[in-house]
Amino acid sequence: MPMIKKAFVRAAMAIHSHLARRGRSPTVEVPNMSWDRVSELAKLVKRARYRGWHLAADSLCRDLVYVLPSLESHLTAIREELSRSRNRANHVLTANDIYSDLQSLEREFPELGLDLGLKQLSVTTDPIELEGVYLGPFEIQLYWTRPLHTGPPAYEVVAKDPHPAESRRNVTHPHVMDNVLCEGDGHTAIRQALTAGRLFDFFMLVTSILRTYNSESPFVELSLWGGTSCSDCGTLVSEDYSYTCYRCEETICGECETPCGGCEECYCSGCVGSCADCEEPFCRSCLKTCEGCQRRVCTGCLEDDERCTKCHEDQEREDETATENPAPIGAPIHSDGLGQAPLPA
Amino acid sequence: MKVLFINNDGGGFADYVELEEGTTLGQLSDSKMHGAKASNYLIRVDSRPAARDQVLQEGNRVSMTPTKIEGANASLLLAA
Numbered sequence: 001m002p003m004i005k006k007a008f009v010r011a012a013m014a015i016h017s018h019l020a021r022r023g024r025s026p027t028v029e030v031p032n033m034s035w036d037r038v039s040e041l042a043k044l045v046k047r048a049r050y051r052g053w054h055l056a057a058d059s060l061c062r063d064l065v066y067v068l069p070s071l072e073s074h075l076t077a078i079r080e081e082l083s084r085s086r087n088r089a090n091h092v093l094t095a096n097d098i099y100s101d102l103q104s105l106e107r108e109f110p111e112l113g114l115d116l117g118l119k120q121l122s123v124t125t126d127p128i129e130l131e132g133v134y135l136g137p138f139e140i141q142l143y144w145t146r147p148l149h150t151g152p153p154a155y156e157v158v159a160k161d162p163h164p165a166e167s168r169r170n171v172t173h174p175h176v177m178d179n180v181l182c183e184g185d186g187h188t189a190i191r192q193a194l195t196a197g198r199l200f201d202f203f204m205l206v207t208s209i210l211r212t213y214n215s216e217s218p219f220v221e222l223s224l225w226g227g228t229s230c231s232d233c234g235t236l237v238s239e240d241y242s243y244t245c246y247r248c249e250e251t252i253c254g255e256c257e258t259p260c261g262g263c264e265e266c267y268c269s270g271c272v273g274s275c276a277d278c279e280e281p282f283c284r285s286c287l288k289t290c291e292g293c294q295r296r297v298c299t300g301c302l303e304d305d306e307r308c309t310k311c312h313e314d315q316e317r318e319d320e321t322a323t324e325n326p327a328p329i330g331a332p333i334h335s336d337g338l339g340q341a342p343l344p345a
Numbered sequence: 346m347k348v349l350f351i352n353n354d355g356g357g358f359a360d361y362v363e364l365e366e367g368t369t370l371g372q373l374s375d376s377k378m379h380g381a382k383a384s385n386y387l388i389r390v391d392s393r394p395a396a397r398d399q400v401l402q403e404g405n406r407v408s409m410t411p412t413k414i415e416g417a418n419a420s421l422l423l424a425a
Contacts, residue, residue: 066417097391097406101392103392104389104393181416182417184415184417185355186414189356189357189414191357192356192358193353198351198408200389200408201351201357201392201410204387204410205414208410208414209414211412212416214415214417216415216417218416
């Protein structure tokens with residue numbers, strides 16, 4: 001006879017009791033969290049546009065496009081739930097079925113965790129690798145008393161050996177941001193499984209999503225997983241097409257990378273200037289100060305007398321004028337502008 | 346006999362289906378998958394792996410879960 005696990009029995013009874021209670025008194029749970037995210041992103045887009053940060057605004061719009069379906073799905077689920085709940089037979093599993101699901105989960109996953117105090121059930125997946133990118137194992141943590149559509153999420157997906165995207169450290173999987181899974185096509189099935197207490201189906205559905213890459217709308221594309229944002233324009237660049245500023249070591253894209261006309265190293269826009277004379281880009285080390293006008297010029301535009309071409313020519317003209325019209329010996333010295341300084345006899 | 350059939354592809358709805366005695370898991374899944382590849386689904390009886398020729402029993406819970414589910418709604422993205 002198989003051994004009965006007391007912890008599983010307690011958990012099965014607690015979960016069943018909670019689901020049965022929820023089933024008896026159906027409530028409409030407004031998706032406040034999704035709405036707040038949409039609202040906050042919309043505000044940020046508006047602010048970015050107002051300040052002329054168009055790249056940031058575009059990036060936020062992409063996030064908004066990604067979050068909106070989630071809100072829409074929540075609202076659709078509420079509408080469907082309300083229309084179904086009137087005549088639906090209650091499919092909530094028995095405590096015995098939930099107990100069987102716990103046993104199956106223990107067999108299916110490498111790790112299963114149960115915390116009756118926290119009302120948390122978790123499983124850990126095998127390490128996940130998508131299109132050659134290693135993401136590591138994930139722990140799916142279900143809090144069975146949390147509501148499905150409001151407040152903190154009913155479950156979280158936590159990377160056990162995080163390999164997040166370089167550009168966004170809170171994205172641990174193309175479809176997981178801040179430990180929240182964007183369920184996409186699995187949304188309704190997940191809600192149904194949780195409502196009925198089908199724990200095994202719930203964890204298998206989440207795992208199926210984690211093992212699938214939807215290249216149409218990830219938080220970060222897998223091809224750019226190792227890439228970082230260009231410090232100048234904010235564009236996401238892959239490792240193969242990025243440059244490092246020779247001075248500040250920030251990552252920059254090919255469009256923003258500027259080679260110095262002197263040392264030929266590449267720099268970001270913050271570390272490169274232009275010669276005041278020829279206007280070509282040069283790094284700070286390759287620009288010198290003209291002794292005449294104090295402007296910063298390249299060595300090509302600096303004459304032997306450490307003056308820029310313009311100052312050098314001005315000096316030459318002055319010297320020529322001085323040679324052609326030398327000041328007469330004994331000419332009176334005008335006191336204008338010299339103040340009251342006494343002159344020697 | 347009645348078994349609970351759960352289709353986790355899409356809606357994830359559970360329905361009781363009436364079957365003749367002796368119906369196998371393979372026969373039920375063929376009738377429900379509408380030509381889809383069986384290898385794209387994880388089919389369980391009472392949350393346990395089962396063979397195609399397993400004869401279903403009264404009260405069994407049969408679940409069909411796709412092995413690949415896209416984590417975002419591509420159709421809405423394209424419409425945006």
